[in-house]
Amino acid sequence: MNLLLLEDGDFIAADRVRLSGRRLTHLNDVHRAENGDTLRVGRLGGQMGRGQLLQLDATSAELQVAFDQPPPAKLPITLLLALPRPKMLKRVLQSVSAMGVPRLVLLNSYRVEKSFWQTPFLEPEAIREQLILGLEQARDTVLPEVIIEKRFKPFVEDRLPQLAAGTLGLTGHPGDYPACPRAVQQSVTLAIGPEGGWIPYEVDKLAEAGLKPVQLGERILRVETAVTALLARLF
Amino acid sequence: MNLLLLEDGDFIAADRVRLSGRRLTHLNDVHRAENGDTLRVGRLGGQMGRGQLLQLDATSAELQVAFDQPPPAKLPITLLLALPRPKMLKRVLQSVSAMGVPRLVLLNSYRVEKSFWQTPFLEPEAIREQLILGLEQARDTVLPEVIIEKRFKPFVEDRLPQLAAGTLGLTGHPGDYPACPRAVQQSVTLAIGPEGGWIPYEVDKLAEAGLKPVQLGERILRVETAVTALLARLF
Known part of the structure; x- marks a missing residue:
């Protein structure tokens, strides 16, 4: 604290x-x-x-x-995250809050286990508790907005294009893609997949919505590590 | 896995x-x-x-x-880390191994609680277990070398200058310092402090050994997050 x-x-x-x-x-x-x-x-x-x-x-x-x-500036980013397993979710919420992400969308994906959506850690009070811990850690006062989207397709087709409009849209995904850019000077919409990664259909749908795949090297990182690494590289 | x-x-x-x-x-x-x-x-x-x-x-x-x-290339870095609290140590060992750090020095610091040195997680078998989990996560086969240095001064005065010779020497430390460089093309020796940070004496001693202070912004990050963020930014 x-x-x-x-x-x-x-x-x-x-x-x-x-x-x-x-x-x-x-x-x-x-x-x-x-x-x-x-x-x-x-x-x-x-x-x-x-x-x-x-x-x-x-x-x-x-x-x-x-x-x-004043509190420190937030990062100019909207972060889309495939819902992580409950234990990881707690830590990711803290990291995201500590690193200054102002808006987080927790999204479904084919490789998100259905049971993850049942966790009590998704209750608003439980989410808030982890976000507060992140603010106390980093010395910030402004809670990130957390949006929960249990259905991938309607969110990505209907709402994401508008959310990503005018921003640099990126999907973190291992593979034969351009390297994640560094020190960008614009707003970003970044999607990070579940353990095991997005399935090809999802990568395609995210790209249609304006989020182009980029990679961070051949090492497979845990979700929490990938979030931190991508944010540190982008800003 | x-x-x-x-x-x-x-x-x-x-x-x-x-x-x-x-x-x-x-x-x-x-x-x-x-x-x-x-x-x-x-x-x-x-x-x-x-x-x-x-x-x-x-x-x-x-x-x-x-x-x-062949396994993926390692990062060209020696990482010095003030010994974190036991629970954090486990996760940091996994991250460090997953991110491809080939050599880690766990170091004492004024703000490292003495009890941390008593943890069973510092036994060679316990360290190896966490490193293996990191390799399995990231798909690597080569264990990092872990060196334990319980005394700050003799290590920093007598051994660090040689270890850091010919590398870019950096100490991650919040404050009025240059920003941590990005995408460096040389070998690095990087020191990251404990929760609460290095004390000024330690920052000075590290600088004398060739490790100049750099900062990552005004947010105070947990050790694990700082390690990932600094590595992602440097390489």
Whole structure:
């Protein structure tokens, strides 16, 4: 937790917050914070700044806070991701949020196991929890938008062309394709497949919607690693 | 497991292997392989090729194998990593192996908790297990070398200058430093700090040994994410 992220409900005055629960435990057990300590704080969806601990014990913490800095810029990207297995989903949500992706579409694919759509980690509260962890890690305050698309074809045919219009459209896919470009200066729409990859039909449909296949070399990377590697290369 | 990795002890003839244990379970439960199926195989430290399942049941599998392809090239890098916490260490070892890092130095740092050095995940067999998982993921056969350096100062003063000689020496560190270079055409020695970062003394000592600080932006990334992002950007 490199940033103490504050929500509206935490505020007991315009410049004062009271915390309990997970963040309090973290302050006590991990930060080993003490009265008078100054911490980096951010207001969810708003600015970042500093907070001074006025009071801290096992049941609550109070801080005086001031905000004076904008959060870091997001990456100019919409990321489409074939729904990963639940354990990977949690980590990917954190990574995506930490790296500054503003919009994530979780998409079905032939190789996504049907059971993955049943996971409780897809509940809005569970998604939000992982995104918050990513913001706290990276020091950002703005939650990414997460869109869930359980049907590949209608999404790719009807909505993706509009979503990708005016952007550099790319599908990460191993094979005999051009290498993923570096340090691009425009907005990107990037699709990353499931373990085992997109099937050829899906690669074709994504290309029809404007997302051309690019590759990252002959090594097959886990989804989480591929997401990070592609983002680091593109921007 | 995108590659079935074979070791000397698996061979019952020059072109024939018998498997049990983890890989057998994986063939049965994950691949749901059947007699006659053809799988990608690799010989640990050697070539890659194809194997055909001659026999498969709950107790063993036999394959006829042929090797005709070299493993993918490694990245021209020596990676120095402040020892991460045990859970992260496991994942980092897999990533590093999957991404093709040929040599990893696990190093002490002021912000590495002493208890991290006690983890059973640092036993040679435990390290090897994670590296093997990375090779199976990425389709590679050559284990990275892992060097453990429990003392920062003697390593950085006495051994690092020689290790880094003739390479581009870099320390990944947030701050007012040049951006990490992209698509470099030379060998690299890269140091990545612990959660919380290197302390200034360590940044100075690494710089004296030839590793100049570079940054990846204002977002603070988890160690595993930083490793992947820096490698993807450098190569």
